[in-house]
Amino acid sequence: MKGLYLVEPVVALYAFSTYLTYPLMQQYVYRRLWHDLTNSTYPISDNTSTCAANKSSTDNNQSIYFEEVQQQASLFSLYSEVLSAIPSLVVTLMVVAYSDRGGRKLAIILPLVGTLAYTLALLSVSYFELNVYILVGCTLISALCGGLGTFLGGCFAYIADLSEDGQQKTLRIAGLDSMIGLLSGVAALSTGYFLKAAGFNWPFLTSALCQVLILLYAIFILEETVKQPPPDAANPDRSQQRSAMQQMFYGVYQMFAGASPKRRALLIILMLIFNSFCFTYIGGSSLFVLYVLNEPLCWTEILIGYGTALSTCVFLSSFMGVVAFxxxxTPQLLMLLMGILSVVTGMVMMAFSKTTLMVFLARVSMLLSIMPYAVLRSMMSKIIPKSEQGALFACLSFVEVLTANVSGAVFNSLYAATVAWYPGFSFLLSAGLCLIPMLLLGVVCVIGVDVANEDLGPETSQGDKQTSEDQNDLSPLLT
Known part of the structure; x- marks a missing residue:
């Protein structure tokens, strides 16, 4: 049976299964912590807000309970992220960089195994009512398999292998982002109804079954794009003599060492923009569910499902924005600026949201917030030879995973410290930190045109001819 060169179904089902459990996992932990700390059942109301039920309660300590559970829930997220940080970073860098020689499927299949193991652990904790902190340890299993960073790094490198020109690369990368948003939005929208009708166990089981299907597709149907290792042009024998560990990191080293000084500077600045934007966006958005669970909003599972679905729709709207622009x-730097301003607007509105309408308006204002991810990945991919695409996306995934863990730890700690006097402070900080990538965009404007017009020289190989054409096309994109 001939395989298919379609990684989109893998990403789509992965997004669906992940977002089917992620919002529910947060709510499950929240309710378990409420039960453990208060020795009472979590207040559930058929109204749009559980605060209405809380206000009628005779327990004067209800508000204190909310604050304490908020702090413990944010610390739970902190413990999970810190424990998984280092293993997932190392595995992401090694596996995705090695995919230039060992194949992209390894970087796709390995994290799928880890995600399936974590989902089964989540199902076990929920079904048998085990200690909820077991989940903190189970994150280590997923991290040792690479996690989300390794999976997306392998998928983006897979797409880069199949793209024939710069425009197609931009659209396919943005399309992959939109696929994540579309299916995760459908999953998030259904979580509230699923939870209310069937409890936590059935959604967790459904997610596990979806992940089994993904794994079978990736193993038996998905075709490999790297048929053989790229030879070392200078010394083929030396390439064969390197150890596996050296081969993993050689591509990352060569990506920077083999570039001219100006191209290297542009690549580093683009990575700094990517890093700083990830920190502000991921850090702020990771607090949305906790924020709406707190007073005065106190959302029910139905509203959380709608809110999460709307927030994931930014993937689809950002894709439509990339296609239209x-x-x-439209110059890609302007597209980046619009995406960053979309995040700033949404975070500021979220900081002052005290009603359900304001929260939804804040989510709507962030409809272009994912656009910078696709644009930055495409811009960096165009200035890197095709034989080093795995190394590039290994670095990007490494940066993204590192930033996600650090920003999650920082913002969850900050939220736990400030929730008692002003819960919206973390969102204002996120909006303010967006100034860093905006300032770096100005630096790109200065050096970008010179780099785009820089001649690659006579040493450019025939295999990288298409990459050379992409690089010469950077000038209208950067200006």
């Missing part, structure tokens, strides 16, 4: 010839 690319068709209109």
């Amino acid at each position: 690319t068709y209109c010839g």
Whole structure:
């Protein structure tokens, strides 16, 4: 049976299964902590807010309970992220960089195994009512398999292998992002109804079954794009003599060492923009569920499902934005600026949201917030040879995983410290930190045109001819 060169179904089902459990996992931990700390059942109301039920309660310590559970829930997230940080970083860098020689499927299949193991552990904790802190230890299993960073790094490198020109690469990368948003939005929208009708166990089981299907597709149907290792042009024998560990890191080293000083500077600045934007966006958005569970909003599972679905729709709207702006010839730096401003607007509105309507308006204002991810990945991919795409996306995944863990730890700690006097402070900080990538965009404007017009020289190989054409096309994209 001939395989298929379609990684989109893998990403789509992975997004669906992950977002089917992620919002529910947060709510499950929240309710278990409420039960453990208060020795009472979590207040559930058919109204749009559980605060209405809480206000009628005779327990004067209800507000204190909410604050304590909020702090413990944020610390639970902190413990999980810190424990999984280092293993997932190391595995992501090694496996995705090695995919230039060992194949992309390894970077896709390995994290799928880890995700399935974690989902089964989540199902076991829920079904048998085990200690909820077991989940903190189970994150280590997923991290040792690479996690989300390794999976997305392998998928983006897979797409880069199949793209024939720069425009196609931008659209396919953005399309992959939109696929994540579309299916995760559908999953998030259904979580509230699923939870209310069937409890926690059935959604967790459904997610596990979806992940089994993904794994079978990736193993038996998905075709490999790296048929053989790229030879070392200078010394083929030396490439064969390197150890596996050296081969993993050689591509990352060569990506920087083999570039001219100006191209290397541009690549580093683009990575700094990517890093700083990830820190502010991921850190702020990771607090949304905790924020709406707190007073005065006190959302029910139905509203959380709608809110999460709307927040994941930014993937689809950002893809439509990339397609429209690319068709209109909009410079990519301007697209980046619009995406960052979308995040700033949404975070500021969220900081002052005291009603359900304001929260939804804040989510709507962030509809272009994912656009910078696709644009930055495409811009960096165009200035890197095709034989080093795995190394590039290994670095990007490494940066993204590192930033996600650090920002999650920082913002959850900050939220736990400030929730008692002003819960919206973390969102204002996120909006303020967006100034860093905006300032770096100005630096790119200065050096970008010179780098785009820089001649690659006579040493460019025939295999990288298409990459050279992509690099010469950078000038209208950066200006």
